[in-house]
Amino acid sequence: MFNKHKVFEKLDSSAWGGGESLLSGGETFDTRYERRHSRWYEQCVMGTPFHFVVGLPLVVLVPPWMVHGGNFWRGMAPELATTLWAVGAAFLVTLFFLRRMTRFPGTQASIFAVPLVSMVFAAAWALLFGAERLDASVLWGGYAASLVWFFIGYMAVQRLRRPRFAVVPLGDARHLNEIEGGELSRLEAPRLGAQRIDGIVADLRSDALNHEWIRFLTKCLLHGIPVYQLKQLDESRTGRVRLEHLADTELTSLLPSPLYSTCKRGLDLCGALLLLPLLAPIMLATAWAIRRDSPGSVFFLQWRMGHRGRPFRIYKFRSMYCDMKGKEFASGEDDPRITPVGKVIRKYRLDELPQLLNVLKGDMSFIGPRPEPVDLSQWYEKDIPLFSYRRVVRPGISGWAQVEQGYAAEVDDMAIKLQYDLYYIKHFSLWLDVLILLRTLKTIGTGFGAR
Template structure:
């Protein structure tokens, strides 16, 4: 608005002052936003019928059960109700209508569950909810362009680190520096994923990492797994279009066939390109592959449902935090 006013009124200004003013304003608003998030809890009124008992408060959200169809003069950020509950009486329905008329947001319990947990429950998907999981085709194209450009820019910068990692792996244990494995990819098309080898060549396992003290992991392997250096060769998968920087982690063919039989809706996670990092990785950390796959899939469905640039940016920042702290590595 300031730029438009200066432009149309032809007032004199300097670009330096305008740019510095913009940065100061941006810094001030971000500071206010983060301070508000830190010291203020969202307060939600809960209509005590149906499945609202499954909700649990979090450090950022306070849940207050309403005893009767009235807010009692308390200022709420929104009202939560199970809009499909048979016990929802006409009095409560009129109360929810009044809230909407007074611009107080009314949320369905499942919507709040997803927002608080970062997961989409897949046990009872309706036909409408299944349709809402279709990712944006236009953003898929934009994302592919961003992935390609970013991978081409990062490759020469990360090449020295990749070379040093490969040398360390060869010196630490016998075998090749790269580990190549067939995995299930975009639209259920198999592809070969590239990783730095982090395990001994002469030891067999279950097809997934068994725990923190898995004896198959080498000394160098433990380090590169902790700081995600073993994932760097997947830049070539991104350039080839087989993977993205952000998306559900690709599973091996054996595990994919296993999950197809035992985990409902598993194949739907292939509707987007698999990623080097993903929502499940930054929120859940490493999952014990079989036991944690249903929860992992709920995180993947949340990512697909909210497939957007802003969620990818959030995951990118959380991934940087994961790399620095080593959280969730195995």
């Protein structure tokens, strides 16, 4: 007996599509089944090769031409040659990170191009400055050219490549009416007609999928049009793993990479050792302001639930009055327990700075699920299934839930927060951590997520 679920399980590992079409017996393609932006010139202009063929030469060659003239390559000094290699490497590193980071929901490459390019070129400058082999004018010219290239280029691509999906109106997909940042069209029959789309969205576990619809989806795959399970689209759109979508077998796949966990611990140590002396003046000024603002200790110490359920003591700057009682968690920006200085340091996350000591001790990471107080954590576990699973990775000073959701305390909000944390665990990687870091810097500047 034909079992469509077993057929789809083999194909539904990620986004379907992209495979080569192999037909035998003289079969021919139906030319009406075309994917948007599949023409060769569209693929060249909007794809990675365009960055290599056009962007890289412009960024590397234009700055030295403007600084040293058109004959800069004749008798090139070692400092200039090293700088040109550094500019090219920085351009490629930025491109690689941006391509990886744009896989995650809500990521606009044009917005994060500026801080990422700045970070990469600052690292290149630090390396070259230590070796005393650089042409500063060409290096910063390459920096400016990279900013213009990535910012304008990705902004144009975002406007041109607004995705368009066709929805199979069966099962839970019937309730899908809109998608953020994209367009949806509902199929009335198993055929596309003349429209060109980026992908098909379907509830592949629906019993309403008959043989005719299955043949249609297979035909789309053969023509290079990806077919997305409804759950996939929901996760990529919201950045959350819904608990009702977790199959029994999927829990075992939500295990972080041991290799990256080890590398991340090394990065945390290096980062904390580097930041502590740099941030010491800000921490001293914050401590002085707290002491002048209200009586009590400068620091707030609290037991939090840590990695694999091991409690640890977290260090924070005190932001509340010591002689006022209330709930065990802040009720928002209008909580009367928060001091005037506390409102400022909470808004710009300065109260979190002492947690650099927790990072050094190994209790925390820079990026990870936010640790909850022990008592509250036990309370959440009674009402929210899988809440304790977020401890499979080290808790963080900032995390995916913090930059996406902001502050959460009530049970309903914490259930949503868990979905964000599960998404982070499922996509545990350097690229997601860099994206969270950039969004955290944006949070510090705007105050979003203050609690």
